Amino acid sequence: MTATAVRTSTPAVTGRQTITFAKAITLGLRSVLADDPKTLVMGEDVGRLGGVFRVTDGLQAEFGEDRVVDSPLAESGIVGSAIGLALRGYRPVCEIQFDGFVFPAFDQITTQLSKMHYRSRGRVTVPVVIRIPFGGGIGAVEHHSESPEVLFAHTAGLRVVSPSTLQDAYDMIRAAVASPDPVIFFEPKGRYWSKGEVDLDAPPAPGILDTARVARTGDDVTLVAYGPSVQTALQAADALAAEGTSAEVVDLRAISPLDIPAVVASVRKTGRCVVVHEAPTVHGIGAEVASRVTEEAFHHLEAPVIRVGGFHAPYPVAKLEHHYLPSVDRVLDAVDRSLAY
Amino acid sequence: MSDQATGEQGLVQLLDPAGVRVETDQNAAYRERVAHLQPDHLRAMYRDMMLTRRFDDESTALQRQGELALFAQARGQEAAQVGSAYALAPQDYVFPSYREHGVLHVRGVDPVDRLRLFRGEDHGGWDPADHNAHLYALVLGSQVLHATGYAMGVQRDGLVGTGDPTRDTAVVAYFGDGTTSQGDVHEAMVFAAVNDAPVVFFLQNNQWAISEPTTRQAKVPLAHRGLGYGIPSVRVDGNDVLACYAVTLEALERAHSGGGPTLVEAFTYRMGAHTTSDDPTRYRDREEEERWRRRDPLDRLEAHLKATGAWDQAWWDGVEADAEALAERIRVETRELGAPPTSAMFEHVYATPHATVADEAAWQAEYETETEAAR
Ligand SMILES: Cc1ncc(C[n+]2csc(CCOP(=O)(O)OP(=O)(O)O)c2C)c(N)n1
Numbered sequence: 034m035t036a037t038a039v040r041t042s043t044p045a046v047t048g049r050q051t052i053t054f055a056k057a058i059t060l061g062l063r064s065v066l067a068d069d070p071k072t073l074v075m076g077e078d079v080g081r082l083g084g085v086f087r088v089t090d091g092l093q094a095e096f097g098e099d100r101v102v103d104s105p106l107a108e109s110g111i112v113g114s115a116i117g118l119a120l121r122g123y124r125p126v127c128e129i130q131f132d133g134f135v136f137p138a139f140d141q142i143t144t145q146l147s148k149m150h151y152r153s154r155g156r157v158t159v160p161v162v163i164r165i166p167f168g169g170g171i172g173a174v175e176h177h178s179e180s181p182e183v184l185f186a187h188t189a190g191l192r193v194v195s196p197s198t199l200q201d202a203y204d205m206i207r208a209a210v211a212s213p214d215p216v217i218f219f220e221p222k223g224r225y226w227s228k229g230e231v232d233l234d235a236p237p238a239p240g241i242l243d244t245a246r247v248a249r250t251g252d253d254v255t256l257v258a259y260g261p262s263v264q265t266a267l268q269a270a271d272a273l274a275a276e277g278t279s280a281e282v283v284d285l286r287a288i289s290p291l292d293i294p295a296v297v298a299s300v301r302k303t304g305r306c307v308v309v310h311e312a313p314t315v316h317g318i319g320a321e322v323a324s325r326v327t328e329e330a331f332h333h334l335e336a337p338v339i340r341v342g343g344f345h346a347p348y349p350v351a352k353l354e355h356h357y358l359p360s361v362d363r364v365l366d367a368v369d370r371s372l373a374y
Numbered sequence: 375m376s377d378q379a380t381g382e383q384g385l386v387q388l389l390d391p392a393g394v395r396v397e398t399d400q401n402a403a404y405r406e407r408v409a410h411l412q413p414d415h416l417r418a419m420y421r422d423m424m425l426t427r428r429f430d431d432e433s434t435a436l437q438r439q440g441e442l443a444l445f446a447q448a449r450g451q452e453a454a455q456v457g458s459a460y461a462l463a464p465q466d467y468v469f470p471s472y473r474e475h476g477v478l479h480v481r482g483v484d485p486v487d488r489l490r491l492f493r494g495e496d497h498g499g500w501d502p503a504d505h506n507a508h509l510y511a512l513v514l515g516s517q518v519l520h521a522t523g524y525a526m527g528v529q530r531d532g533l534v535g536t537g538d539p540t541r542d543t544a545v546v547a548y549f550g551d552g553t554t555s556q557g558d559v560h561e562a563m564v565f566a567a568v569n570d571a572p573v574v575f576f577l578q579n580n581q582w583a584i585s586e587p588t589t590r591q592a593k594v595p596l597a598h599r600g601l602g603y604g605i606p607s608v609r610v611d612g613n614d615v616l617a618c619y620a621v622t623l624e625a626l627e628r629a630h631s632g633g634g635p636t637l638v639e640a641f642t643y644r645m646g647a648h649t650t651s652d653d654p655t656r657y658r659d660r661e662e663e664e665r666w667r668r669r670d671p672l673d674r675l676e677a678h679l680k681a682t683g684a685w686d687q688a689w690w691d692g693v694e695a696d697a698e699a700l701a702e703r704i705r706v707e708t709r710e711l712g713a714p715p716t717s718a719m720f721e722h723v724y725a726t727p728h729a730t731v732a733d734e735a736a737w738q739a740e741y742e743t744e745t746e747a748a749r
Contacts, residue, residue: 110561117523144513152497155722213725290729
């Protein structure tokens with residue numbers, strides 16, 4: 034084993050920098066690795082290659098093979114051994130290479146990781162973060178574009194989150210690693226290459242893992258989204274503004290727990306709600322939001338809550354995915370239906 | 375049936391079923407590992423095996439009386455469990471399956487705490503940190519990966535190969551023959567092997583996975599599986615407490631010194647039912663049970679103690695009294711383990727507050743208060 038880290042010269046990692054979304058996560062990971070020697074990054078190809086999306090690029094060179102670990106090709110092994118490491122006082126951050134490959138680890142995540150704290154009546158904590166690049170729109174082959182977040186959100190004991198902005202990506206990964214709870218961290222892979230400015234000196238924001246964010250204010254309709262769909266919702270809001278309709282966009286950030294008060298506050302103002310996500314609508318998070326909004330803001334609603342999302346069909350071939358994904362047009366259509374009531 | 379998987383070839387044995395010490399060229403190194411054991415040590419092992427069996431009997435009776443939802447006996451496997459647990463250093467850490475009552479007994483986990491899960495009062499029952507013993511595992515094989523990851527943590531803590539026997543640390547994962555077919559066990563062996571993780575895979579081949587014989591899991595002796603990963607593997611007579619102790623000691627020594635994992639296949643027999651819900655007469659014959667009864671681990675050590683003049687009647691009377699006291703304590707205190715308050719359902723779901731849990735806990739509390747008031 035190589036016990037000592039090989040430190041190479043590192044670029045400036047402070048101040049405001051214009052970087053990619055992927056890099057924002059890299060620098061978030063870099064910051065937690067630098068702060069706490071018990072933090073580890075592990076997964077397939079995360080070391081020398083820097084991950085297939087390069088999110089862990091340069092981390093092994095800086096922190097060594099014991100801190101940034103190229104694991105065997107075994108997802109259950111990655112998560113199961115991460116649980117053991119966490120029981121020993123480490124804070125592993127696992128990378129699952131693609132959304133469709135998390136299922137071999139599903140058992141360890143749902144039957145073990147999620148319940149260890151509960152089973153031990155709080156005597157042990159398992160601060161494991163599982164990063165999953167998710168979502169479609171990149172023309173990938175099958176099993177590379179899925180949105181399995183609801184399967185984890187349905188499991189008590191897991192926190193399930195997804196950033197949509199670069200600053201959130203940086204802040205939320207740090208908060209996820211700092212959290213004593215296991216966090217399933219869904220990264221919108223279609224956004225990895227988008228660029229923007231990030232404040233690398235931003236103070237830690239622990240509450241960010243369970244509070245929604247108003248991404249744009251408006252009065253006529255609330256668009257609720259998270260992860261990659263926030264961009265779609267914002268584009269729809271732009272188009273609506275051109276037509277004279279003012280849409281408010283709520284970025285959930287957290288899928289479990291849902292910040293229902295934030296959604297309800299917005300719906301009380303606008304009276305209308307459209308939920309947008311890539312995952313299938315059936316039995317989905319949109320259904321949960323719709324139900325909660327109906328329960329808590331029934332008298333403020335001018336129209337039923339409408340969902341825009343994927344179909345109850347396997348994620349389609351790349352040539353068809355533009356029909357599957359909630360496009361700006363489908364969001365506009367849903368808003369029209371809502372306004373028509 | 376393939377003899378390959380169920381045969382007894384190559385078993386390390388130090389005490390034969392008649393309780394006579396076995397001396398062969400092959401077991402010389404293992405004999406050295408038990409050479410320091412005095413009659414007192416052997417009597418202590420016997421006592422712990424005996425208390426484990428008494429715990430089993432009493433727990434089974436409690437289940438029959440409706441005090442436990444389920445119970446899984448360790449009867450027949452006491453030598454494998456007590457022998458391996460005796461080899462542990464205090465700082466070593468064990469990950470049990472659901473049948474390792476003998477191991478947990480040696481680790482000092484309170485017998486009543488061990489029954490909380492079976493009573494449906496708790497999903498765990500003790501603080502793992504107090505005993506360096508993790509909670510029971512019910513999803514087969516899950517714990518074998520946890521043990522491996524924990525061992526990788528030990529390694530990162532610099533606690534292998536220090537040469538200091540009070541610091542060098544190893545981890546033992548316990549699992550059954552059926553469990554070897556689980557992917558997690560395969561993955562654990564891959565992770566342990568490539569990382570030289572200080573973990574001992576202690577497999578108790580008790581011949582049956584509920585109703586399935588070992589031949590439904592493997593075509594070769596299970597220890598051979600370790601070899602494919604480059605993991606030194608050894609088969610031991612699992613009903614011979616001395617051999618189990620010696621073999622585990624060797625495996626732990628390898629782990630402690632930085633030599634990596636070992637697979638131990640303890641060839642033994644589950645003498646009781648799989649659990650209190652099982653009916654073994656549906657799948658196995660009396661003749662087989664009878665054959666294994668003649669290999670009973672307690673009888674064997676008793677015969678040895680008697681033959682070597684180490685059996686002492688006054689000591690034996692004390693052991694019996696201890697067993698009786700243990701049974702009495704389990705009978706009384708298990709019944710006293712009422713149900714936890716409803717609010718416990720919502721405690722420790724997360725280490726930090728979670729809005730959904732908080733909302734539902736509040737709703738439940740209010741509902742409970744209102745329905746109480748309406749009554
Ligand atoms: C993943 C999983 N599948 C099925 C079961 C149900 N089950 C409980 S014990 C058992 C047999 C296990 O046999 P073995 O590994 O030989 O251990 P033993 O009970 O003999 O000690 C089965 C199938 C389970 N607990 N977990």
